[in-house]
Amino acid sequence: MREYIDCIDAGTEFCPCHLAESNECILCSQLHGSKFCDCLNWNGVCIYHEFINNNSKAKKGRDTYTCKVIKKELLEENLLLIKFLVPHKLAVDLSKAGSYVFVRTNENIYFDVPISILEVDIERDIIAIIIEIRGIKTKKLLEIEENGDITIRAPYWNGVFGIRNINKQFNNNVLVIAKGIGMAPMVPIIRKLFLNKNTINLILDKAPYKENYIKEYLKEYDYNLIEEVVLVQGELTEEAKALIKKFIKNEGVKYIHIAGADILTVKIIEYLDEIGAKDVSLSCCNNSKMCCGEGICGSCTVRFAGRRVKRLCKLQTDPRNVFEGRRLI
Template identity: 65%
Template sequence: MREIVECIDSGTEFCPCKLAEAGECIICSQLQGGCFCDCLNWKGVCIYHEYINNGSKAKEGRKTYGCLVKETEIFEKDLILIKFEVPHKLAIDLSKAGSFIFIRPNEDNIYFDVPISIMEANIDTNVVAIMIEVRGIKTKNLLDIKSGDKITIRGPYWNGVFGLNNLSVQKDNNVLVLARGIGMAPMIPLIRKLYQSNNDISLILDTSPYKDYYVKDYLKNYNVNLMQELLLDKGDLSDEAKVKIKAIINEKDIKYIHLSGADILTVKLIEFLNELDRKDIKLSCCNNIKMCCGEGICGSCTARFSGHRVKRFCKVQIDPRKVFEGRRFI
């Protein structure tokens, strides 16, 4: 049975992209070198037709913007908040769940680009907020940014969440969100989306390794049933978390769960749901794949699966269960 594949950029202003020029289009069979039209996922637009009409070349890619920093705040030594002003259209594009950008200090060295998920994009003020966990050379460079400085960003990108199709169909349902650590930041646009669709939201938040949850001002805007609990213990779901998750699933008849944290949280939750025989519960999760270019070209985001399949996870939109099923780690 052929796996249904979806490209996050298919049908957008950025399609066809450089992959089409190289004969590596994720969707179009003819731009993969095939003789027949046999696209993997019809999005209402013929990618091959767009490619030919554009002079047999890729569309213009994402733009780079110089943005004014409006506010910065250091919560802990390795956790910072940056708010900056963007053009109005970019603010609208970044308001979608799963949006992210590449950001660096206002310099020409593109090697300092780092992908960061959007925490909030206010389309009234055109101010975007991101929360950054300082881990290496690229993010350390952002510690020196102050209000009034300029930063350089590239975007918009939209594949920061796997399982967006599962998210989009949630309406008038009881849903559960599990978030841990820096995952508290990218969960905010997703919670907003669930709230706007009249879902009853239960949130289990594990602040580890931080002392507090620094998104409380954002959560006030949504009707969220917040519970704080240790989610991971010695590389597995904690016993307390298992009890609470099982109870919420049964009491509220949960049909959808979003995971905002490291991959291990997603893997262990999938294993736990399998133990409960609840494979029917739809999932979405953070895209934690390492990225460098964001366009599927550099190969940093690729993962290999059984059957010699390679997936470019900066563009491929997929169900979370399929991210880890059949994946080769060697």
């Protein structure tokens, strides 16, 4: 069976990108060194035609914006909330599920850190993000001041794998499983599922945090909340397994969104295979290490069986295709 592959930027104002200039385009066979047309996925626009019409050059990349910070709050010692104003078009662009921005922490652009969008207020052009303070780059964000400036590079959209599976959910009974900082990028997914009139069941494990800090961002959506520990020492808990099995076997759930670390996604995929639920469609967080966001620097590349290399900052595919056949060494 042919693997479904798409490029998150295909058909947008940022396509063709620099990959096309070096015969590394994800979709276009001719811009991948082939002599004939056999694109992997049609997006309504011929990438090769766009490339030729643009004088065989890449389109202009993302812009950098300096935005005013209207709120900064340290929710816990290592958990930071920032809200800032953006141009209206950027607010609209970042309202899509899976959107994220690069936040600048140093004049050296290699210090930019990718952060998923928590919420977009399109009427007031306000973006909210929650950052887990971990290392050199994120610690610099503590220096940002309320009423000061924050510099971002945007928009980027590949913060979630399986977007096609999200978009296909209409009037269905769906399940969302979130843990830790995965709560933040989960909010736009909940919004999308709610607007598509789905019945949303949310299993939430707020650990290692003391509170559920995203509940106020979900208050306008209807969902069934179950607070439960889902992962202990790298393994699914028996309680989580029982809940997943109940929703699939008894309540007809055929779609699950996983918002958490890669280990959570891997363990859920393994459990679904174990209980014979391979037909359940999935989406999950894209936790790849990113630097440029354009498929150029190689920090997001992962090697798979057959010596295949995937640029996960741009590649859009099913979560099972990301975690099955992946070379860990």
